[in-house]
């Protein structure tokens with residue numbers, strides 16, 4: 506089993522990613538930590554609890570992290586994810602768990618007490634991760650791997666023509682992580698925009714008729730109605746693919762590249778730049794990232810559906 510921590514901003518696709526992780530036969534979801542992004546921190550944390558209760562896994566601790574980006578104001582995305590962050594499903598709010606330590610201390614504690622065992626999957630703005638790295642830079646020696654959903658290398662952004670939402674929301678934190686020596690695998694829009702769920706896929710999920718698939722169907726129908734997704738012809742499952750990469754690297758093809766982030770230009774703010782050489786604007790990059798540049802989308806979409814509908 507692979508021990509995993511999920512850090513995100515649920516959010517519709519985060520919710521599907523967490524459900525995938527709880528249903529995976531190879532992942533042991535140790536904790537869910539939340540960060541402000543798609544919705545504010547309070548909503549993201551309530552939604553993490555709602556999703557784990559739906560999955561029957563309130564044994565998994567939920568810890569709240571940073572309430573706002575490192576230096577900028579939060580620009581949330583209720584227009585994509587709904588006022589509640591979960592497509593207006595307003596799942597019943599579970600009994601809250603015992604008071605848990607904060608996300609930063611929980612991530613540090615879990616990673617530092619083991620060596621090479623914990624995979625951290627980060628699918629929101631990288632504010633929590635930057636805080637963890639600032640407080641305990643040695644996590645790079647103890648963590649097994651850090652898989653990050655974010656960025657856009659050779660494709661346009663989804664929040665501006667240049668930038669992807671997670672990186673654009675907190676570009677300063679993203680820069681810290683991408684320039685670090687942490688063992689990062691990056692799952693950018695270049696691959697996640699190829700993993701689309703069509704209306705037929707969503708109907709197949711609905712036909713399974715379980716509480717999880719009823720929820721997945723509702724949030725996916727909501728997401729499919731978002732104009733940006735209508736244009737794509739399907740619902741991109743960004744965050745589930747990052748969890749998929751933790752399960753099976755064979756879903757993707759990667760290339761080692763230096764990655765940097767634009768933080769000083771209002772037009773291209775949050776743009777992710779990649780290079781094979783650490784010269785010029787990459788000279789401060791300590792190591793290359795494993796950047797996913799291609800995906801077996803058909804095989805991953807089939808895997809996602811089969812896992813979500815499994816009893």
Ligand code: RIB
Nearest residue numbers: 516518628629670671743
């Ligand atoms: O750009 C897509 C990413 O931004 C996903 O993680 C989505 O949940 C939002 O956080």
Ligand code: CA
Nearest residue numbers: 514519628629
């Ligand atoms: Ca997310």
